[in-house]
Every structure is written in C-alpha cells, then in structure tokens.
Amino acid sequence: MGIFSRKDTTPQTPAAAGTDLTALTGDYSIDPAHTTIGFTARHAMVTNIKGGFQDFSGTLHLDGADPSRSTATLEIKMGSIDTGNADRDGHLKSPDFFRTDEFPTMTFRSTKAEALGGDDYRITGDLSILGVTKPVTIDLEFNGAAKDPFGNERVGFEGKAEILRSEWGLTWNATLETGGVLVSDKIKLHFDISAIKNA
DSSP, X not given: OOOOSOOOOSOOOHHHHOSOGGGGOEEEEEOGGGOXXXXXXXXXXXXXXXXXXXXXXXXXXXXXXXXXXXXXXXXXXXXXXXXXXXXXXXXXXXXXXXXXXXOOEEEEEEEEEEEEETTEEEEEEEEEETXXXXXXXXXXXXXXXXXXXXXXXXXXEEEEEEEEGGGGTOOOOOBOTTSSBSEEEEEEEEEEEEEEEOO
C-alpha cells in the first residue's frame, strides 16, 4: 500500500509532485462522497450484474519510510447495497444472502502490505462476512496525491480482487434449465478510493 517508489514525468500540482514523497506518510480517512466500493457477479451465465455500497467508512495509514507498515481498514453497512433494482437488493439483504438484520456490517482489516514496483501495490487482509473471516488480497494502483480547493490533502487508489462467495457461506443459487446456475460463485470486487489526510 506504500506509494513511495513512484516515478511520473507528467506535470502535476506541487502537492502531487513533491520530491519528498515521504511527506504523504500519515493517517487518512476514506471520503465516501468520492469513493466507490463495487462488485460484479455473473447472472444466468450470460451477463454481468454490477452493484455497490452507499454507506461505509474506512482508514488508511501510509508509511513512507517502510511501505510494508502501511495499513487499511474498511467497514461497510450491508443494508446500503445497491444494484439499481429494489427487488434484487431486497433479495440480497434477505436470509438467502447477506442476512443484514443479523449481520449488518462487512469488515476488512489489512494484515500485510507490499510494494510491487511502479504504481502497483498489494494489500492482504481479513474480510469478514456473515461472521466468517477469511483472507483476501487486493491489487492496488496509486493514482496520485493532490491538495483540493478546500485545503484537503488527498491520495487516490484503484483496486481489484476476486473472491468465491461460497467461502463466506453465501451459497444460495438456482439451477438453470439449460445448465449452470443463476448466480456465479466468483465475485469481482473493485475499488476507487479517495482518502483525506487527517489534520
């Protein structure tokens, strides 16, 4: 999750192009208004359904001296799931899937951070859904750093991961007459993260 061997010849604002990238070291809060946490599932074996979450919070700690000590946390309110279809969202909140009355949150806590070279990083952590906690690895790309018009120091990342929902007990499905199942086991996760440095 470190961002400290980045090379970029593109002209940028002074905050993004500062020679001492360790200045980005510190604690950050994820900005929900400018962050997207989404997922994609295959439906009926033929098309992709995309969705996301509207209510979440999270933190980052970036360590410029030792990127491996960078950390991340995320808490998502499962009742905020949104796929653009009220009936489908209701089914996802039901006992068939996320059981949001019983398990209102999903959490991620990082356990390892790696710099892969260039703008690429990898973070591994514990993902908890339905009371089940398993490791997941997220590949990240650092998008840059800047000071916004309100004086906030921001950093941005894009991330992606794949999980098998059955590993967290999400096993509901329906068999298709033509073979296969209604909902894929593999779920693609994607993240567009903007975080503000804490004062």
